[in-house]
Amino acid sequence: MPKIVDKTAKREEILQAALRAFAKKGFSHTKMEDVAREAGIGKGTIYEYFRSKGELLQTAYENYLQETYRQTYEIIQSARPPLEKIREIILSIIRYYSRDPAIMRVFFDFWIESIHSGREPVIDFKKIYADYREMSRALLRQALERGEIRANLPGNTPSVLVAVVEGTFLQWIIDPEAFDMEKMAEAIVDVVLNGLRA
Amino acid sequence: MPKIVDKTAKREEILQAALRAFAKKGFSHTKMEDVAREAGIGKGTIYEYFRSKGELLQTAYENYLQETYRQTYEIIQSARPPLEKIREIILSIIRYYSRDPAIMRVFFDFWIESIHSGREPVIDFKKIYADYREMSRALLRQALERGEIRANLPGNTPSVLVAVVEGTFLQWIIDPEAFDMEKMAEAIVDVVLNGLRA
Amino acid sequence: MPKIVDKTAKREEILQAALRAFAKKGFSHTKMEDVAREAGIGKGTIYEYFRSKGELLQTAYENYLQETYRQTYEIIQSARPPLEKIREIILSIIRYYSRDPAIMRVFFDFWIESIHSGREPVIDFKKIYADYREMSRALLRQALERGEIRANLPGNTPSVLVAVVEGTFLQWIIDPEAFDMEKMAEAIVDVVLNGLRA
Amino acid sequence: MPKIVDKTAKREEILQAALRAFAKKGFSHTKMEDVAREAGIGKGTIYEYFRSKGELLQTAYENYLQETYRQTYEIIQSARPPLEKIREIILSIIRYYSRDPAIMRVFFDFWIESIHSGREPVIDFKKIYADYREMSRALLRQALERGEIRANLPGNTPSVLVAVVEGTFLQWIIDPEAFDMEKMAEAIVDVVLNGLRA
DNA sequence: GATGAATGAGAGTTCATTCAT
DNA sequence: GATGAATGAACTCTCATTCAT
Numbered sequence: 066m067p068k069i070v071d072k073t074a075k076r077e078e079i080l081q082a083a084l085r086a087f088a089k090k091g092f093s094h095t096k097m098e099d100v101a102r103e104a105g106i107g108k109g110t111i112y113e114y115f116r117s118k119g120e121l122l123q124t125a126y127e128n129y130l131q132e133t134y135r136q137t138y139e140i141i142q143s144a145r146p147p148l149e150k151i152r153e154i155i156l157s158i159i160r161y162y163s164r165d166p167a168i169m170r171v172f173f174d175f176w177i178e179s180i181h182s183g184r185e186p187v188i189d190f191k192k193i194y195a196d197y198r199e200m201s202r203a204l205l206r207q208a209l210e211r212g213e214i215r216a217n218l219p220g221n222t223p224s225v226l227v228a229v230v231e232g233t234f235l236q237w238i239i240d241p242e243a244f245d246m247e248k249m250a251e252a253i254v255d256v257v258l259n260g261l262r263a
Numbered sequence: 264m265p266k267i268v269d270k271t272a273k274r275e276e277i278l279q280a281a282l283r284a285f286a287k288k289g290f291s292h293t294k295m296e297d298v299a300r301e302a303g304i305g306k307g308t309i310y311e312y313f314r315s316k317g318e319l320l321q322t323a324y325e326n327y328l329q330e331t332y333r334q335t336y337e338i339i340q341s342a343r344p345p346l347e348k349i350r351e352i353i354l355s356i357i358r359y360y361s362r363d364p365a366i367m368r369v370f371f372d373f374w375i376e377s378i379h380s381g382r383e384p385v386i387d388f389k390k391i392y393a394d395y396r397e398m399s400r401a402l403l404r405q406a407l408e409r410g411e412i413r414a415n416l417p418g419n420t421p422s423v424l425v426a427v428v429e430g431t432f433l434q435w436i437i438d439p440e441a442f443d444m445e446k447m448a449e450a451i452v453d454v455v456l457n458g459l460r461a
Numbered sequence: 462m463p464k465i466v467d468k469t470a471k472r473e474e475i476l477q478a479a480l481r482a483f484a485k486k487g488f489s490h491t492k493m494e495d496v497a498r499e500a501g502i503g504k505g506t507i508y509e510y511f512r513s514k515g516e517l518l519q520t521a522y523e524n525y526l527q528e529t530y531r532q533t534y535e536i537i538q539s540a541r542p543p544l545e546k547i548r549e550i551i552l553s554i555i556r557y558y559s560r561d562p563a564i565m566r567v568f569f570d571f572w573i574e575s576i577h578s579g580r581e582p583v584i585d586f587k588k589i590y591a592d593y594r595e596m597s598r599a600l601l602r603q604a605l606e607r608g609e610i611r612a613n614l615p616g617n618t619p620s621v622l623v624a625v626v627e628g629t630f631l632q633w634i635i636d637p638e639a640f641d642m643e644k645m646a647e648a649i650v651d652v653v654l655n656g657l658r659a
Numbered sequence: 660m661p662k663i664v665d666k667t668a669k670r671e672e673i674l675q676a677a678l679r680a681f682a683k684k685g686f687s688h689t690k691m692e693d694v695a696r697e698a699g700i701g702k703g704t705i706y707e708y709f710r711s712k713g714e715l716l717q718t719a720y721e722n723y724l725q726e727t728y729r730q731t732y733e734i735i736q737s738a739r740p741p742l743e744k745i746r747e748i749i750l751s752i753i754r755y756y757s758r759d760p761a762i763m764r765v766f767f768d769f770w771i772e773s774i775h776s777g778r779e780p781v782i783d784f785k786k787i788y789a790d791y792r793e794m795s796r797a798l799l800r801q802a803l804e805r806g807e808i809r810a811n812l813p814g815n816t817p818s819v820l821v822a823v824v825e826g827t828f829l830q831w832i833i834d835p836e837a838f839d840m841e842k843m844a845e846a847i848v849d850v851v852l853n854g855l856r857a
Numbered sequence: 858g859a860t861g862a863a864t865g866a867g868a869g870t871t872c873a874t875t876c877a878t
Numbered sequence: 879g880a881t882g883a884a885t886g887a888a889c890t891c892t893c894a895t896t897c898a899t
Contacts, residue, residue, distance in 0.1 A: 091379025093291065097894060098861095107860040109896080118894065170378055177371050180437065181289025191438045198441070219450035221442050224434060225427060228451070232430030236422060239378065240389045243396070244419050252417035253426070260458025267878075268883065295869060305885040307871080316869065487775025489687065493873060494882095503881040505875080514873065566774055573767050576833065577685025587834040594837070615846035617838050620830060624847070625819060628826030632818060635774065636785045639792070640815050648813035649822070656854025663899075664862065691890065701864040706891065 076114045079104045080128070083111075083121040088167030092122055092174040122175045123187050129172070130193070133158060141200065147207040148214065148261070152254045154200075155230055159253075162234065163246035170238050198223040205261070214261040222261070229253050274312045277302050278326075281309075281319040286365030290320055290372040320373050321385050327370070328391070331359060339398065345405040346412065346459070350452045352398075353428055357451075360432060361444035368436050396421040403459070412459040420459070427451050472510045475500050476524070479507075479517040484563030488518055488570040518571045519583050525568070526589070529554060537596065543603040544610065544657070548650045550596075551626055555649075558630065559642035566634050594619040601657070610657040618657070625649050670708045673698050674722075677705075677715040682761030686716055686768040716769050717781050723766070724787070727752060735794065741801040742808065742852060749824055750844045756828060757840035764832050792817040799855070808855045816855070823847050 082104035086095050097118055101108040115121050140153045162169050179186040201223035208214045219225075233253065236243055280302035284293050295316055299306040313319050338351045360367050377384040399421035406412045417423075431451065434441055478500030482491050493514055497504040511517050536549045558565050575582040597619035604610045615621075629649065632639055676698030680689050691712055695702040709715050734747045756763050773780040795817035802808045813819075827847065830837055 091375075094379055096892090101861095108894095109860050109862095110858080112895070113858070170375070173375050174379070176437075177289075177368070177375050180368055181292055181372070191441075194434050194437060194441065219446070219453050221447045221450035222454055224431070224442050224447055225450050225454045227434060228430030229423060229427045230430065231433045232426030232428065233422070235429045235433065236392050236425060239374075239392060243389075243392065244422050248417070249419045249422055252419035252423055255417050256420055256423045256458040257454060258458070260454040260456070270883095273883095294867090306869095307885050307887095308883075310870070311883065487771075490775055492871090497882095504873095505881050505883095506879080508874070509879070566771070569771050570775070573685075573764070573771050576764055577688055577768070587837075590830050590833060590837065615842070615849050617843045617846035618850055620827070620838050620843055621823060621846050621850045623830060624826030625823045626826065627829045628822030628824065629818070631825045631829065632788050632821055635770075635788060639785075639788065640818050644813070645815045645818055648815035648819050651813050652816055652819045652854040653850060654854070656850040656852070666862095669862095690888085695865095702890095703864050703866095703892080704862075707862065712890070 072114075079106070079111060079114050080121065080125055084125050084168060084171065087122065087125075087171040087174070088165065092171055092178065119187075122171065126172055126175050126188060129162070129168075130188070133161060136161065137197075137200070141204075146211065146213065147204040148258060151201065151204050151208075151226065152258060155226070155254055156250050158230055159233065159246055159250040163237070166238055166241040169234055173235075173238060194227055197227050201226045208261070218261060226257065229257055270312070277304070277309055277312050278319065278323055282323050282366055282369065285320065285323075285369040285372070286363070290369055290376065317385075320369065323366075324370055324373050324386060327360070327366075328386070331356060334359060335395075335398070339402075344409065344411065345402040346456060349399065349402050349406075349424065350456060353424070353452055354448045356428055357431060357444055357448040361435070364436055364439040367432055371433075371436060392425055395425050399424045406459070416459060424455065427455055468510075475502070475507060475510050476517065476521055480521050480564060480567065483518065483521075483567040483570070484561065488567055488574065515583075518567065522568055522571050522584060525558070525564075526584070529557060532557065533593075533596070537600075542609065543600040543607065544654060547597065547600050547604075547622065548654060551622070551650055552646045554626055555629065555642055555646040559633070562634055562637040565630055569631075569634060590623055593623050597622045604657070614657060622653065625653055666708070673700070673705055673708050674715065674719055678719050678762055678765065681716065681765040681768070682759070686765055686772065713781075716765065719762075720766055720769050720782060723756070723762075724782070727755060730755060731791075731794070735798075740805065740807065741798040742855070745795065745798050745802075745820065746848045746852060749820070749848055752824055753827060753840055753844040753847075757831070760832055760835040763828055767829075767832060788821055791821050795820045802855070812855060820851065823851055 079100070083100045086100045086103040089095070090099070097111060098108050100118075100121065101111055104111070111121075115124065136157045137154050140150050140157060143150070143153075145153065175188075176190060179188060179190065205214060205218065205222060209216060209218075230253070233246075233249055237246060237249075277298070281298045284298045284301040287293070288297070295309060296306050298316075298319065299309055302309070309319075313322070334355045335352050338348055338355060341348070341351075343351065373386075374388060377386060377388065403412065403416065403420060407414060407416075428451070431444075431447055435444060435447075475496070479496045482496045482499040485491070486495070493507060494504050496514075496517065497507055500507070507517075511520065532553045533550050536546055536553060539546070539549075541549065571584075572586060575584060575586065601610065601614065601618060605612060605614075626649070629642075629645055633642060633645075673694070677694045680694045680697040683689070684693070691705060692702050694712075694715065695705055698705070705715075709718070730751045731748050734744055734751060737744070737747075739747065769782075770784060773782060773784065799808065799812065799816060803810060803812075824847070827840075827843055831840060831843075
């Protein structure tokens with residue numbers, strides 16, 4: 066069934082072109098014609114593979130999201146102490162997205178657009194953040210049981226963990242030269258995990 | 264004699280109405296007519312007080328920004344130990360913005376738009392973050408001199424402080440029910456400041 | 462009755478200010494506010510003296526037109542040979558309008574606007590041209606009777622006389638440096654009147 | 660394969676429709692929607708072929724202008740005595756434009772607008788008139804050499820030639836019934852060329 | 858399957874005019 | 879009488895999407 070393979074490959078190609086196009090001028094300032102030109106195809110062809118402009122961004126984001134989830138899950142499943150897992154998750158997320166600030170910017174476009182669009186958001190950011198908080202909470206519980214962290218940590222500690230990662234992206238998007246992401250990831254882990262320790 | 268109006272008061276009124284309108288549907292989905300209706304005036308009247316739609320948002324943001332700077336400066340000038348100042352700044356910023364998630368959402372609209380607009384951004388977000396990092400760095404240096412924090416803190420620690428605050432707003436915008444902002448502020452201070460301590 | 466005098470004087474003042482304002486940017490690009498500023502009064506005050514923006518231009522034009530008619534009539538009434546009268550009329554019209562190309566430009570604005578406005582034109586340009594042709598025809602008839610011009614002149618000769626004057630203004634409006642109006646008037650008279658002679 | 664259209668033909672079609680639309684109400688009173696309706700297409704389609712409303716008028720004018728230049732050049736190149744050439748040029752220009760007074764009106768719209776628009780005019784009317792004066796001057800020089808005209812002609816004679824043609828259009832635009840253009844052209848030639856002769 | 862010509866809803870902004878003071 | 883704040887109709891241009899070929 067070569068057709069199927071082609072379809073999938075072309076869809077992916079268009080998606081990458083769209084992401085490149087969005088990265089240049091932002092989602093809302095990018096015309097479908099820009100995407101088509103970037104992909105080297107006709108404007109109408111995009112609609113053979115994607116229902117709308119929004120679906121392009123949504124799909125791209127979902128891909129990244131899925132990979133993020135996958136990596137996180139892999140770490141969770143690994144045989145490491147819980148605090149070490151938190152550390153690895155923070156490092157892996159920052160590393161994964163730090164390849165291209167332009168793309169991260171596009172995702173923020175999507176993120177803010179999805180809030181205001183009126184329609185039911187196609188991606189449930191509320192749930193994503195809740196998932197990560199929940200996962201953090203579970204890991205913190207395990208860490209507490211092992212005596213690795215102090216008992217008097219505030220209940221919102223998981224939110225603090227999510228905040229420090231998201232806030233890092235925010236600064237980096239505006240000013241990619243402000244800090245080296247690898248070192249920043251290490252700094253986060255250093256400061257915050259120390260703040261958790263007994 | 265013509266109608267006498269308090270131009271300043273009316274400008275402020277329109278600004279508040281605009282902010283309310285933007286909060287409902289986001290900046291780009293809000294028409295000038297929506298703003299006018301919200302303010303109970305005619306569309307054209309807005310242009311007697313503001314040059315453009317963008318100026319409405321920019322002015323609103325500048326007001327908030329100025330007040331934030333003012334509060335921060337006040338704390339800096341006060342007679343407190345440096346770590347205490349960091350704590351107070353974090354609390355004051357979160358408290359100030361936590362009054363209305365919708366308005367914070369609008370500011371993120373502005374934030375992301377200013378990145379992609381192409382024009383020279385009217386508000387220099389790069390500088391704002393840099394300022395706050397610089398200020399944090401100065402306070403950390405003082406704290407180190409007084410032996411309040413450990414000597415081996417990573418160089419990007421100021422960025423971590425900024426990150427944790429900004430990331431908090433991000434989560435809160437998406438899901439204002441996720442946590443109580445007051446308690447969240449305390450959690451940040453608890454975890455992070457503990458991470459800094461010797 | 463000083464009020465009446467004042468009214469008239471102020472009306473005239475506004476009219477001159479309007480003409481100056483129109484001359485700068487053309488009729489349609491001039492806002493009522495520009496006129497008000499030029500006159501040093503409030504926007505609303507203009508409407509105490511003139512019904513509309515168009516009335517300003519119309520009145521200004523009528524003033525010039527009246528003066529032109531007056532001068533022409535004076536020449537017609539004078540004791541001169543008919544060909545001399547034609548000569549004097551051509552010279553007087555060109556001299557009268559050649560004071561300011563900007564104002565002439567405004568009148569062309571008015572002229573073209575009046576064609577397309579849709580409404581019945583407030584100034585009957587058709588009649589003005591017809592009047593001048595008729596007047597020319599009468600003078601030519603007298604000249605023929607006196608044997609000053611040739612008998613085989615074409616029936617449209619009056620139109621040629623009007624054309625040469627109007628076409629002069631057209632060139633001059635676009636490029637006031639192209640020729641000296643005084644010399645141009647003499648050239649017209651020289652060439653055309655020679656063309657009429659027996 | 661997508662719809663195949665003759666882009667050039669459609670562009671021309673739209674141009675003609677625009678000219679018809681402008682002729683009805685004048686340039687500034689005609690909406691793009693009017694043009695679209697006249698062309699039997701959608702508003703947006705016009706922008707596939709022309710960048711702006713102004714470009715429509717400009718292009719139309721340029722076409723006429725080019726054809727006028729072409730015809731004039733042809734006459735200049737022909738083997739005729741110089742005075743005959745002047746005669747033929749006057750006749751050809753008047754004949755060419757006398758097909759439709761409405762279109763000529765539109766060109767005057769363009770003409771006057773280009774003076775006041777503020778921007779650098781896209782069509783250099785100053786140069787057009789200067790060109791025609793220069794060309795006339797050259798022909799007159801040749802005629803003088805051949806003894807066909809008198810030696811004491813005024814220096815502004817070329818301007819008189821241009822004036823008589825332009826002034827003819829002016830009268831005709833306002834009142835197409837005032838005279839027959841063909842006869843008017845003959846009258847001009849009769850009166851003016853006689854005025855030049857020795 | 859691919860294309861790009863066609864579309865028209867939509868929105869920011871201007872400005873002549875009105876009218877309350 | 880004088881004013882200028884308020885108004886809203888009007889208009890150009892954009893661009894995501896459709897669909898005939």
